[in-house]
Every structure is written in structure tokens, then in C-alpha cells.
Amino acid sequence: MMPAAQPLSPVPATTQLASAPAPQSNTLVSVPSDAYVHVIESGESLYTVARRYNVTAQAIIQANGFSSPDKIFVGQKIVIPGKASTLAALGPKPSASQAVDTLAPAAQPLAKPTAVASLDTQAKTPAATVKPLAPVSDAAPAAPVAEAKPLEQPKSEPVLSGADKFRWPVSGRVITDFANSKGTGINIEAPEGTAVRAAENGQVIYAGSGVEGYGNLILIRHPNGYVSAYAHLKDMNVAKGTVVNRGDNIGTAGKTGGVAKSQLHFELRKGATPVDPVPLLAS
Template identity: 35%
Template sequence: MVSTTRMMKRLACASLVALLAACGSAPVGPGFYRVERGDTLSKIARSNRQSVQSIVRWNNLTNPDSIEVGQVLRVAPPGGTASTSGAVRSSGSGSASATPRPAPADSAPSAAPASSISLVWPADGTVIRRFDGGNSKGIDISAAAGTPVVAAAPGTVVYAGNGLRGYGNLLILKHNAEYLTAYAHNRTLLVKEGQSVTRGEKIAEMGDTDTDRVMLHFELRYQGRSIDPSRALPPR
């Protein structure tokens, strides 16, 4: 009985990680690839007859060793530009006569225009950390313990709990097939899984669970990849 319970908890945690990493399994367009479990950048590069360096440039990756399940990567030259790296191995053998220009951040499906979803600020307070796409996959808002946390957009609660290390008491809202938002480090969760919420509805209270200060860590994900929430939020 104990082992069965542990297994169920592990499966639930694994499902949460997959959910946070990917909003869905929608097909990607030609020239793009959705990262699967067990993939590495060198493996993806070999499969698509490209160099690791080219894929890093085209996707503006800050850390080639950190790719996420569900992340959509450009694996073909942007804008129809011929690839000069061809089947160059990731070890760097061979040479290129020209350097392909990196794709603009908004050209990949994983970097949708902010107009695709409209958000309200999930909490009042001071933004103490902004999105950088690398070490920070969202924004951190600091305020007093108990400050109301509200739904940034209408949606359904798909996770409410503390089973993901580093997030504390966490809520995940799914807004449609492509977008979800995550609200971490809450003191109290006020909604349950499966519950529908409206824009601006109070869903939690700010806290410091699994962090060293009172704050809300807020993420916006599009097709499984973190994008800058500030682009979809009104100016303050």
C-alpha cells in the first residue's frame, strides 16, 4: 500500500513537470522541432543535419545544455536563408563561409505576440526580478504576506499543490490549448483543481513557501515555453 501511494505521488509529480513544461502537443510547422524527453541539442542537431552552433543562434539560446521538454526549436535557417553549416558535426569540424543571422525572438511559434493573450497583473507589489529567458522564466513580485493573488486571465485550475520543488504552494491555470500561467510561493491556495476562475478573481494569498522572501513568482507559457509575461500585461 505504501509503495503504491509513493508511486502515485511520483506519477503525479511527473505529470506536473510535464504540464509546466508543455501546454500541449500541437504540431509544429516546417523547420521547427518540439523537444521530447531524452533529447539533447547535439542529438537534435544531428537529426536535422545542422550544427549545434546554428540552432543556438537561431533560437537565441543562452544555455545550450538547458532545453525543456515541449520547447519548440527552430531547426532550419530563418527567412529561407541557406544554411552554411549543413551537416557540420557539433564537434566543430568543417567551416562555414557565412554566419546565418539569428531568428528574431518572435518568429518561432514558442514566442507568440503578446496580443495573443491579454493579462491583468496577478498581484500588487514591486517587481523585483524580470524575465530573462534563462535564469528567470517569469517575473517576481514582492509585497506583504497575504497580499491577494488573482487570476491573470480566465481559465481552469489544472494544478493546486506543493509537489514541485522550488515552487512552494503552486497554482497552474490553463487558459486555452496554448497558454497557461503559474503562480508560485503562495501562503494559501483558495481554489481547487478543476475549478473555473474569472479574470481578476482571487485565487491565493502571497507567501514565502519554498523561497527566502515573500513574493509571487509568475510565469506565462506558450506551447510549453516560457515567454515574457510583461509583454502581455498592461503598463504600470
């Protein structure tokens, strides 16, 4: 319920944060005197930054003339479109620490390198509930820091179950659709303690509470290039590195993170791009 991709982040086929400023086109060369500038921190993606400032990733891309939005790097300065004084209030706080791995296309863990986006429920709009992942800061600055040990690879790589579509992780009414989540995922109403099931065979690349606004979050990388995210969990039954099968009980629905009532925030990402999960879920 990984609020909009502002950003489920950390969501393996996902946005990567490079450790060094290699790209030239993504570097902010000149900054307008009245513009608000954000410095990319570890654990942030373009979507998490967008969520933090309540703007769209596309708006940031256009404001900075990015040709490759998935190549942002730690320490890079980017212009955030909007009123500087308003944006400054949403910016990083000195005491906030970030924790999450990046949803990397190559299946990199979500510990400190990237993040996923997530959202809220009807009680709170995705953007309002989960501060930009910094969310995926207000989805970004997190308190606990996830361990950065490498992802243990299974003896044999997971294979798809053979089903045409992903399975619903939980049964319930969709209370926030993809559009209203600012393009991050959907929120499904579910009583606290309801079993949450893996949408498809895969490997857990992140399990923790290091993404502010998402509460307990699990990210699973699937053999078909997708990464699924499950947020606001009450309990988590799997750990990073666990290989799961379609339908396995990975945790229970809850209201951890930035939501007021029990629900599940669910995301699907193809590469670095969040997609509407509903058309990809079995009816």
C-alpha cells in the first residue's frame, strides 16, 4: 500500500542509484535563482523524490531535462518544480535517516541503494499519507536502517508458476486505485491479521520497516522481471533472501506506516517503472 511513487520503494527491475556522478545529462548545470533544489540521498529514486514534494516524476524530468531518469546518483542536485518556500517545508530534515534498498532491475536488495513508492487509503490520499519516499520519503527518511548485506542467491533460481497473471495478494475492496495513488500501486481494504499471499514465485529482496510511511514492507523479485511490494503489514513471515511460491503466506494485513485503518498497499514494478497492477491480476 509500497502511496504513489513518489515510492512499492524499496519496489527489481527498479530504479538504481549510481554511486558516482557519471551521467552528464542528469547533472544540474545551472540552477535558476528562484528554484528549489533537492540533493539526491542514498535510498532515493526519482519516484520517491516526487512523492516527497507532491509532484509528478514527469514534472521533475521535464524541469531538469532528463533523458534517463533511472540514472540519478547520490549527491546529484535536481530542480523541483513549484514554489520554493512550500517545497522547502517538505524537504529532508537533518535528523531523518533513510533506509531501503533499491529496487534494482538486476534484483538488487532494497536496503540502502533504492526505494519504492507507496500510498495511503481513502482516509488519507496516497501522497498525503506516505510522505515522499525519501516512497518512496516522507517515504524516504526512515528511522531504522536496513542491513546492507548482499542478497543471498538461492541454489536454484525461482521459476514462474505457469499462471498467466499474478494472483491477488489479499481479497478485499480496492480503496485507492492506481491513478489516485499517483501512479504507484493500489490499496486494498483488509481486516487486521488477514493473510497476505505472494503474488507469484520469487525471492524476497527486502523485508523491513525502513521506508517511512510504508510501515512493514516486503519486496519480492519475480523471474519475469517484475517486483511486487506489500506495505502496511502487521506481521512479516519472511526475511530477505527467502524464496517464496505463489500463494505463500508472507505476512498479515495491518495499519503500520502512514495509514489510519487496516489495509494492504500493493505495487508491481516492471524494471524501474510502476505499473497498474489490476490488469495484471487474475480475475
